[in-house]
Amino acid sequence: MKTISKAIIGLLVLSSAVAWAQQLEAPDLLITSVRLDPAFPTPGSSVQIIATIANQGTRTTNDVFAVEFKANRVQIGVRFLADLAPGQSLEVPVTWEATPGETVFRVSVDPFKTISELDESNNSFYKIVNATTHAFTGADLVVRRLQLEPEQPLAGEQARLVAIVANIGHGPAAFVSVGFYADGELLAIETLPESLPAGQEVTVAIPWTVEVGEKVLRAKADPNGELFELDEANNAWAEYFEFAPMPNRCAQIVSLEFASTSIVLLEEMTALPSSDLVTVFIPAIRRQMERDYEGVNVRFYLRQPTGIFSTVFFSPENRIPILGLAPVDYGNLRKDDRGFVFVGSFHVNRGLRLAPPELLAILFAKVASHELGHMLGLNHNPNGGIMNAQAEINPYLVQNEKFRPEDLEYLKRILPMDCR
Ligand SMILES: [Ca+2]
Ligand SMILES: [Ca+2]
Ligand SMILES: [Ca+2]
Ligand SMILES: [Zn+2]
Structure with a gap:
């Protein structure tokens, strides 16, 4: 099993090296801006979304390519272009009927990858748009910091989660509302009535x-998009915290590690900006795994932990029909195993892109929980549950999947909460 893992890593390095060597003269498409007309739409009004597409490469595009517009992950328009010379740019409009609140636009150039480019990583552009009946005043809310009162609370204690919100614009904000999130999950939205x-x-x-262990805490000003701002993209702030008690010596430490190339695939699958992937989507995977392993002495980390730990590595590989792979370590004799979730195997399934990101996070978590189950010594369970050999890839069916009682019993025995 170890040998297989090393071969996989070797392959990855090789294929990216080949991709590098290939390109010397080529086009490079990118989106330089996305603007709205009118800039501050009222709900229900008709709006032009105008993307500026440029070629900053060294060759003219030699094939037809698409520009795709998505509003909150739903496609609202596709336009086809051709023959864009180096240094040239073009404005591409689509019409959108403004829906109330916040909408995240994702504009992608060459999403079907017909053009071979100098840089394939700069082809999407996000724009957050609000549509509201409040007038634009020049307000701009940001969350400056996030802190806890008391400063270092213990898990289980009642604390206050405090966001410091500033208006860095040139006009008043009619009201201030802030959404608070723990590992991607909304805790509450708090609104101050004063401007x-x-x-x-x-x-x-x-x-x-307070929850136990590492947590990503996040606050976002105007989470529902009820206030026009100079900048709608600077509203969120996220921080890693770790809450005591720290893991004891019988705990298994587990690192959830994401290749940067996997983040790119997840971005294509979910149409979420990469900042939301890191501060919402990936923490939500951890949150689901914690629920799967409730009562088992496992601690999950998104930042690299210290000491001895096992790793679930989210690799960009497509190894369909294999979704994940891990060594079976009966009795958990090794505490530094390495298992894989193949993000590429999910990415090829275009139907998954229609599922809400919350369900996709759960789907990834169930496969990761399965692979970790192997690393802790579980075999496939013919009775099903998370250790079912045949992975369920329908995110609507997978969400309630649990470890079978006999599997959970084994895990609790092998990793008891207290050391005696
Ligand atoms: Ca490009
Ligand atoms: Ca703002
Ligand atoms: Ca806003
Ligand atoms: Zn398996």
């Missing part, structure tokens, strides 16, 4: 029962 003048800051807080 916040330009240049001032305010604290917004919610009570929170």
